[in-house]
Amino acid sequence: xxxxxxxxxxxxxxxxxxxxxxxxxxxxxxxxxxxxxxxxxxxxxxxxxxxxxxxxxxxxxxxxxxxxxxxxxxxxxxxxxxxxxxxxxxxxxxxxxxxxxxxxxxxxxxxxxxxxxxxxxxxxxxxxxxxxxxxxxxxxxxxxxxxxxxxxxxxxxxxxxxxxxxxxxxxxxxxxxxxxxxxxxxxxxxxxxxxxxxxxxxxxxxxxxxxxxxxxxxxxxxxxxxxxxxxxxxxxxxxxxxxxxxxxxxxxxxxxxxxxxxxxxxxxxxxxxxxxxxxxxxxxxxxxxxxxxxxxxxxxxxxxxxxxxxxxxxxxxxxxxxxxxxxxxxxxxxxxxxxxxxxxxxxxxxxxxxxxxxxxxxxxxxxxxx
Numbered sequence: 001x002x003x004x005x006x007x008x009x010x011x012x013x014x015x016x017x018x019x020x021x022x023x024x025x026x027x028x029x030x031x032x033x034x035x036x037x038x039x040x041x042x043x044x045x046x047x048x049x050x051x052x053x054x055x056x057x058x059x060x061x062x063x064x065x066x067x068x069x070x071x072x073x074x075x076x077x078x079x080x081x082x083x084x085x086x087x088x089x090x091x092x093x094x095x096x097x098x099x100x101x102x103x104x105x106x107x108x109x110x111x112x113x114x115x116x117x118x119x120x121x122x123x124x125x126x127x128x129x130x131x132x133x134x135x136x137x138x139x140x141x142x143x144x145x146x147x148x149x150x151x152x153x154x155x156x157x158x159x160x161x162x163x164x165x166x167x168x169x170x171x172x173x174x175x176x177x178x179x180x181x182x183x184x185x186x187x188x189x190x191x192x193x194x195x196x197x198x199x200x201x202x203x204x205x206x207x208x209x210x211x212x213x214x215x216x217x218x219x220x221x222x223x224x225x226x227x228x229x230x231x232x233x234x235x236x237x238x239x240x241x242x243x244x245x246x247x248x249x250x251x252x253x254x255x256x257x258x259x260x261x262x263x264x265x266x267x268x269x270x271x272x273x274x275x276x277x278x279x280x281x282x283x284x285x286x287x288x289x290x291x292x293x294x295x296x297x298x299x300x301x302x303x304x305x306x307x308x309x310x311x312x313x314x315x316x317x318x319x320x321x322x323x324x325x326x327x328x329x330x331x332x333x334x335x336x337x338x339x340x341x342x343x344x345x346x347x348x349x350x351x352x353x354x355x356x357x358x359x360x361x362x363x364x365x366x367x368x369x370x
Contacts, residue, residue: 004135007036014043019080020134021106023113024088027138031177033115036136037084044082044111052076055083059090059116064098071102071110081110088114096125103132141177143255146170153181154197157188164199171214171249172202179245214249218257221329222290229326233319243318244310247325251303257291264288295329302328 005013025036045054053075057067067085075081085091091099106112114133119126141149147166154161161169173179186205187197220228236246306325310318 004137006137007032007039010036010134010136011039014039019044019111021108021111022103022129022133023111024119024129024133024135025113025115025138026117026119026135027140028117029138029140029177030117031181032138033117036138037113037115040111040113041082041084044080045078053078053081055081057083057085059085059087062091062095064091064095067099067112068102071112072107073110075109079109081107083110083112084115085112086115089116089119091125093123093125096123100125100128103128106132149177150180154184157184158193159184159188159191159197161197162199165197165202167215168199168202168213170252173245176245176248214246214253217250217326218253219287221326222287224330226327226330229330230323233322233326237319237322243322244307246322247303247306247310251307254296254299254303257288258296260284261288261291261293261296299329 023040025033025040027033041054055070057070062085067083071081071083073081102112114129119129121127121130150161150166150169169180169183173183183202183205187201190205191197191201217229217232220232233246237243302325306321309321
């Protein structure tokens with residue numbers, strides 16, 4: 001069975017001269033996919049990337065027999081050929097069948113690289129490919145990986161970021177590495193050498209208006225200020241922000257709220273919560289009180305539903321989907337902010353166990369027995 005490695009492990013293997021005949025570069029982070037592919041091509045072909053020994057195909061515009069025929073050819077004036085199949089997830093089932101025999105016995109002097117954001121694991125082709133190829137995992141970075149990556153990429157372009165600039169970059173770019181990289185390159189040309197990048201610098205270059213960040217949006221939701229919520233959304237959409245990016249930033253902010261609630265529940269100090277939220281410690285308690293446990297749990301379902309509608313192209317225009325989501329979040333905040341007092345003789349609310357939804361551990365919630 002072939003292995004699954006990270007882009008960093010791929011770089012290390014290539015530096016040691018370790019090369020496989022089959023690679024699957026897969027994952028939803030497009031920058032990591034592009035970087036992994038570039039590293040493979042440079043290592044296998046050299047800086048020149050000879051056209052004689054590199055062929056590029058797209059899954060929705062190639063036959064399986066073409067891929068096999070090209071991969072079976074010998075290299076010209078070089079020790080190795082490279083065949084790249086982008087959008088491999090769009091290969092028709094019939095064309096996939098034609099490649100299965102090659103996967104069992106690939107040409108040792110050719111490296112075939114299949115590239116896709118995601119493959120259907122139920123398909124016979126996918127199962128055969130993941131068994132035979134070295135899989136380069138290009139999934140979105142986890143929370144603990146994001147900050148080191150950002151600092152390293154900022155160092156690459158010669159800039160330093162203060163904490164507020166880091167938070168605003170993440171909010172504004174929704175975690176998209178390509179978007180962050182573009183912003184860092186603009187900042188490198190804008191900020192004077194030797195100075196730290198501030199949140200004001202980030203806002204200036206992005207054209208972000210003051211009071212229009214995802215944190216401002218969360219404050220408005222907590223205050224149940226429906227008019228301000230819609231105004232902030234409209235401002236971001238007019239500035240060209242993608243609806244999915246706005247949704248991703250809001251989901252990220254809610255994850256931070258869950259984290260802070262857990263810190264408080266486990267006896268953490270308000271100063272620790274304030275550092276996580278980047279706000280005045282004196283305001284933390286009143287801010288968190290606006291987001292009861294039940295609201296946070298319900299918000300997760302609403303965020304997932306909006307994500308499915310935006311990605312599925314159903315449920316109306318993207319702006320309407322986001323407006324509906326934000327208004328429902330405001331309504332739930334209002335409904336949960338002042339829960340009715342239990343009647344005399346009623347049983348006290350009982351805790352229920354936390355559950356896992358979409359790889360996010362939700363906070364424990366409490367419910368009242370009827």
